[in-house]
Amino acid sequence: MKKGVYMKIRQERIEDHNKIRALVKAAFDSAEHADGNEQNLVTALRRSKNYIPQLALVAEENGEIVGHIMFSKATVGDNEVLALAPLSVLPDYQRKGIGTALIKEGHKIARQLGYEYVVVLGSEIYYPKVGYVPADMLGIVPPFDVPRENFMAYQLDEFAQKIHGVIHYAKEF
Template identity: 55%
Template sequence: MNIVIRQEQEKDISTIYSVVKLAFEKVEHSDGDEQNLVNRLRNSEAFIPELSLVAELDGEIVGHILFTKIKICENISLALGPLSVVPELHGKGIGGKLIIKGHEIAKNLGFGSVIVLGHPAYYPRFGYVPASNWGIKAPFEVPDECFMAMELIEGSLKSVSGIVQYAKEFFER
């Protein structure tokens, strides 16, 4: 299966909307707003064009990942999410490819760490561990093992702790 991961382009926006909507349609913890969240974040100050990536299979967009800028006290980091793969292609490594490519680009851009709110059975395989290991907390109630962080650059979170400040667009509807 030839999967290409590349930066999103303007012409992809409506397809990305559909892919995100489809990916989250049957997800238990979804609020059904992820596709709109992606649109809001694209217009926010936290948006980094190089870190909105699509996965293409035979020229068709089948997945998307977004990393946006966050602050942990005065430290800049990234939030991973939403991450979306069309349901019929789950379990083929597409999500993993999006994460790994995103990490590589983020590191090249100089980011040292990433935070994710997600499933504790999935993200640890990409290096994520509970953010509480560093004293990093979510700004909302969440099970400890679901709120994770990873260092793209070793030691980058060493003296970082506090409450994550997401882009305000995360909390709008």
């Protein structure tokens, strides 16, 4: 963070939705692995039973929304887990710690809500920096073909019960 820059992380609000939609689109326009529908996924997840308002967060710098993260409900067997998707930061603000700050705040809130695991399909370079490991190391298997190094999980609680099985994402995915 540059000196004089103030960042605040808070829960998204209804009046943020249009800005978030544009932010997600801009963040993924230049992404290497993107389908161009990430902003539609955010909208669909908000309307689903798997939406967790406390885990839909924005990062503001000097009052401007520059980042967004969403965690939604998923299951592994009988266990409810979280799926992190998407994580978006405006291109001009990437590589400044905003995404990491959003992940860490999301993890903190998820722990408070009693969740034990988070799964992400993402960059094998980025997510291990914040503690993610190949999901199969934690007993979680993807429901589709994906490189092992891109399907990762994070154990929020060191005393979490062991789980094993295929993750079932919200149908909106």
